[in-house]
Amino acid sequence: MMVRMGQASNAADRRDRRFGYALAAPSLTVLFLIILFPVLSALFTSLHEYTLIAPNFDTFTGLANFKAALGDAEFRHSAWLTLRFVIGVVLLEFVIGFGVALMLNKVERFKPVYYAILLCPLLMNPVIVGLIWRMFLHPNLGIVNYLLGTIGISPVNWLGDTKIAIWTVILVDIWHQVSFMIVLLLAGLSSLPKEPYEAARVDGANAFQCFVHITLPMMRTVIIVTLLIRFIFAVKTYDLIYIMTRGGPGVATDLVSYFIYRTAFVSLNIGEASAMSILLLTAILALTAYLYRYMRSLN
Amino acid sequence: MRPGWRNIIPHIVLSVFSLAILLPLIWVVRVSLTDKLTAYKIPPEIGHVGIENYIEIFSTYPFERWFFNSLIVALVSTAIALPLATAMAYAFARFNTGGAFLRLGVLASQMLPPIILVLPLFTLFFSTGLMQTRMGLILAHLTISLPFLAWMLVSFFEGDSASLEEAARIDGATRWQAFIKIAVPVAAPGILAAGLLGFILSWNEFLFALVLSGADSQTLPIGLASMETHAGVEIAPLAAATVVSLLPVFALLPFLRKYLIKGLSLGALK
Numbered sequence: 430m431m432v433r434m435g436q437a438s439n440a441a442d443r444r445d446r447r448f449g450y451a452l453a454a455p456s457l458t459v460l461f462l463i464i465l466f467p468v469l470s471a472l473f474t475s476l477h478e479y480t481l482i483a484p485n486f487d488t489f490t491g492l493a494n495f496k497a498a499l500g501d502a503e504f505r506h507s508a509w510l511t512l513r514f515v516i517g518v519v520l521l522e523f524v525i526g527f528g529v530a531l532m533l534n535k536v537e538r539f540k541p542v543y544y545a546i547l548l549c550p551l552l553m554n555p556v557i558v559g560l561i562w563r564m565f566l567h568p569n570l571g572i573v574n575y576l577l578g579t580i581g582i583s584p585v586n587w588l589g590d591t592k593i594a595i596w597t598v599i600l601v602d603i604w605h606q607v608s609f610m611i612v613l614l615l616a617g618l619s620s621l622p623k624e625p626y627e628a629a630r631v632d633g634a635n636a637f638q639c640f641v642h643i644t645l646p647m648m649r650t651v652i653i654v655t656l657l658i659r660f661i662f663a664v665k666t667y668d669l670i671y672i673m674t675r676g677g678p679g680v681a682t683d684l685v686s687y688f689i690y691r692t693a694f695v696s697l698n699i700g701e702a703s704a705m706s707i708l709l710l711t712a713i714l715a716l717t718a719y720l721y722r723y724m725r726s727l728n
Numbered sequence: 729m730r731p732g733w734r735n736i737i738p739h740i741v742l743s744v745f746s747l748a749i750l751l752p753l754i755w756v757v758r759v760s761l762t763d764k765l766t767a768y769k770i771p772p773e774i775g776h777v778g779i780e781n782y783i784e785i786f787s788t789y790p791f792e793r794w795f796f797n798s799l800i801v802a803l804v805s806t807a808i809a810l811p812l813a814t815a816m817a818y819a820f821a822r823f824n825t826g827g828a829f830l831r832l833g834v835l836a837s838q839m840l841p842p843i844i845l846v847l848p849l850f851t852l853f854f855s856t857g858l859m860q861t862r863m864g865l866i867l868a869h870l871t872i873s874l875p876f877l878a879w880m881l882v883s884f885f886e887g888d889s890a891s892l893e894e895a896a897r898i899d900g901a902t903r904w905q906a907f908i909k910i911a912v913p914v915a916a917p918g919i920l921a922a923g924l925l926g927f928i929l930s931w932n933e934f935l936f937a938l939v940l941s942g943a944d945s946q947t948l949p950i951g952l953a954s955m956e957t958h959a960g961v962e963i964a965p966l967a968a969a970t971v972v973s974l975l976p977v978f979a980l981l982p983f984l985r986k987y988l989i990k991g992l993s994l995g996a997l998k
Contacts, residue, residue, distance in 0.1 A: 448903045449823030453830075456816035456878060463871050464837045467848035474848065484851070529745055532738035539739070546746040548988070549753065552977045554932040556949040557970050560956060561756050564963050572755060575770045604748070609992060616989045616997050654996045665841040668934040672953060686843040686935075693847055694939065706844040717839045721832045724996050 468710070475703035482697055494704035504705060506680060507688035514595065514684060515663040518602045519656060525603065526610025531640075533611070534618040544615075551608040559672030562601045563588070588674055591681040598669055598682050605669075610655060617651030618644070650727055657720040661713060685709060760967035767964040781968035791969060793944075794951035798973075801862055801937075801947060802930035805869040809877050810923045814915075817881030818907055822890070831882075835994070838875035842935045845871055850939055860942025868936040873926040880925070883995035884918035885911060921987035924980050931977065948973045 475495065478488040498504050533543060550558065565573045566587040574584040587597045625643045634642070645652075667686040670676060676683035676691065683691075689709070693702035759767050760782070766775035785791040816834075819825040826833075849868055850859075858864030892914065893906040901909070912919070937947045946954075952973065955966050989997055 445823050445903070446825070449819040449825035452815040452819040452907070453825045456812040456874060457826075457830075459812060459870060459874060460834070460837060463849075463867055464840070464845065464875075467845055467852060468840075470852065471844065471848040474851065479851075484854075529742065532741050536738050536742065539742075543742045543746055546749055548981060548985070549749055549978070551988075551992075552928055552932075552981060552984075553974065554934075554949055554977075556932075556934050556952055557973060560952060560966060561752060561970060563956075564759070564966070565752065565755070570768050570770060572770075572772065575772070604752075608749075612989060613993050613997060616993075620998075651997060654993060658992075658994060658996075661839050665843075667841075667843060668949075671934070671938070686841055689843050689847075690935075690939075693850075699847060699851065703847055706841075706847055709841060710844050713839055713841060713844075714836055717836045718832065720839075721828075721835055724994075725828070727996065 471703045472707055474700055475707050477700055479700035479703070480698050481694075484699075490700070494701045495708070497701050498704045498708065501701075503680060503683070504685075504688060504692075507683045507685045510595070510683065511664065511666075511685040514599065514666070515660060518599055518606070518663050519660050521599065522603055522607045522610050522659065523652075523656060526607050527614055529607075530611045530614040530618055531644075533615055547608045547611055549608075550605050551612070553605065555605065555668035556672055558601065558605045559669045562604070563673055566597065589678055591678050594674055594678060594681045598673060601673065602663075602666065602669060606659070606663075609659060613655045614648070614651065617648050617655075621647050650723075653723060654720070654727075657716070657723065661716050661720065664709075664713060664716075756967045756970055759963055760971050762964060764962065764964045767967075781965045782972070784965050785969045785972070788965070789951070789955060789969070790946075791951065791972070794946055794948045795972070797862060797941075797945055798931055798947040798949075801865050801869060801945075802927045804862075805866045805873055805930050806923055806926045808866070809870055809873040809926055810919065813874055813877035813881055813922075814912065814919055815907075816878045818885050818911055820878070820882045821885035822893075822911075831879075834875050834878050837871070838879055838994070840871075842872070842933075846935055846939050849936070853940060859940065860945055862941075862945045865937060865941050865945055865947070868940055869930040869933055871936075872929050872933060876929060877922050877926050880922050880991055880995050881915070881919060883990065884915040884922075889914040918987060918990075921984055922991065924984055925987075925991045928977055928980065 473486070476489060476491060477486045478490045478493075479486060529547070533540060536543075565571050568574060568584055568586050568589065571587075573587070578584065585593065588594050621644070625647075626639055629639050629643060665686060666684055667690070670682055670684050670687045671690075674682040676687050685705070686709075689702050689705045692705065693699050696702075761777050761779065763776045763778070763780065766773055769775070816825075820831060820834075845868075849864075849871075853859040853864045858867065889911045893910050896906050896910055897903070932949065933947075934949045934953075937950050938953075941947060941950060952966070952969055955962070955969060984991070
């Protein structure tokens with residue numbers, strides 16, 4: 430061990446700190462230019478009247494864009510729909526994913542085969558997922574309605590019915606993303622210690638009791654991290670909507686990302702769209718701060 | 729081992745689950761190998777089998793341009809992001825540079841929905857001439873890959889090589905040498921896997937490409953989406969194009985498996 434004098438160690442610490450900043454500086458510069466600056470400029474835009482028809486910052490309007498956004502029934506609809514969509518997909522994917530992960534954790538044979546298969550959708554482009562499912566779900570020419578027909582179920586208008594469309598998108602999202610839950614939950618399950626289960630079995634606990642009193646409490650942190658990450662990523666859902674429904678029929682699947690896109694590039698009202706995106710940003714930042722605090726408490 | 733329902737049920741459930749994933753993929757491959765009429769036949773027929781659709785996507789659609797644009801954008805943005813992110817991640821892990829505040833900032837920028845960034849990037853690119861260029865798209869993709877890589881790589885530098893570096897420093901190595909000659913080689917497999925994930929993020933990205941690219945800089949996802957609209961629903965060539973665009977990602981999958989959990993959980997789980 431080296432014993433350093435206080436002063437020498439202070440100088441070394443200072444040089445460490447300088448070196449750290451030197452290493453981080455290029456990244457920080459780039460992040461400032463391509464993320465922080467644009468976000469600040471969106472904040473600036475949100476306080477002005479700015480449309481693509483008259484693209485200038487002449488008129489400072491204060492919070493008028495925010496008022497307009499919050500007063501817009503369609504925006505409120507899309508925010509509320511997004512919240513329900515996100516809670517829906519996250520919970521369903523969690524339940525299915527946990528079930529599959531528990532089974533995968535039990536089996537030995539064919540486990541690598543099952544695992545390799547379930548990884549496939551995970552890295553697939555959402556555009557491709559949307560396109561192939563649109564193809565399968567076509568009301569007359571799709572394979573899904575044909576297969577349902579063979580067992581006597583009449584054709585379903587998967588993407589054209591205002592009541593069904595959102596559930597169709599949820600189902601496709603589950604097909605695409607449920608493996609995310611499985612992979613992370615399985616990683617958590619396979620690292621659990623064996624002893625508590627053996628002890629519980631000696632005491633006569635059944636499988637269900639083991640699950641509730643051992644598995645769930647020990648998986649707590651993994652479950653929360655998995656749910657939070659998936660939650661934040663589900664808020665971003667855009668591609669599936671663009672490809673499968675364009676927010677329709679009507680506004681039945683108009684998730685907030687797609688609604689902001691429409692406000693900016695169809696209604697050409699960048700100012701109001703920026704205000705909406707700042708509101709969305711605030712919600713995401715709050716969630717992220719919570720996730721971060723939680724991740725830090727893990728170590 | 730007693731064979732019985734208890735042991736068979738998981739296999740039944742897992743087989744059904746696996747089929748639910750596999751059958752759609754197999755069906756896409758099948759459609760891509762039929763001719764246009766057979767592709768629409770309900771009930772399905774085997775009919776003709778051939779690779780005409782694969783030829784058609786290159787002859788009728790600018791498929792190779794989409795593919796090439798995607799490749800360039802993904803490669804260049806990852807090549808820029810990887811060294812930058814590696815240096816910052818090392819600074820975070822070893823010197824706690826910027827403290828919790830900066831780390832949270834990097835995590836938050838990774839969590840940003842792209843719709844929030846695409847609006848200001850659109851107006852900025854419009855006034856700087858980056859609109860509809862590959863360079864603009866590369867910059868836009870950096871907003872995704874740089875925070876992702878930096879955040880993921882921090883966990884690769886925590887632990888393993890710290891004591892090795894200290895030994896080297898006592899032997900007279902500079903801080904830079906300890907970083908470049910010890911920390912980076914030790915973490916190299918993780919850095920490489922992170923780079924592959926960064927490549928896939930860019931390869932799959934849709935919204936930035938949709939808003940910021942033009943006819944010459946269109947990437948695959950945009951091309952695929954446009955195939956559907958301007959040719960009606962020609963599902964046979966579309967299926968062929970889908971298969972070709974999935975190939976690079978599936979080819980990378982085996983190299984990623986070991987690091988996938990870390991990547992997906994943002995470094996929170998191993």
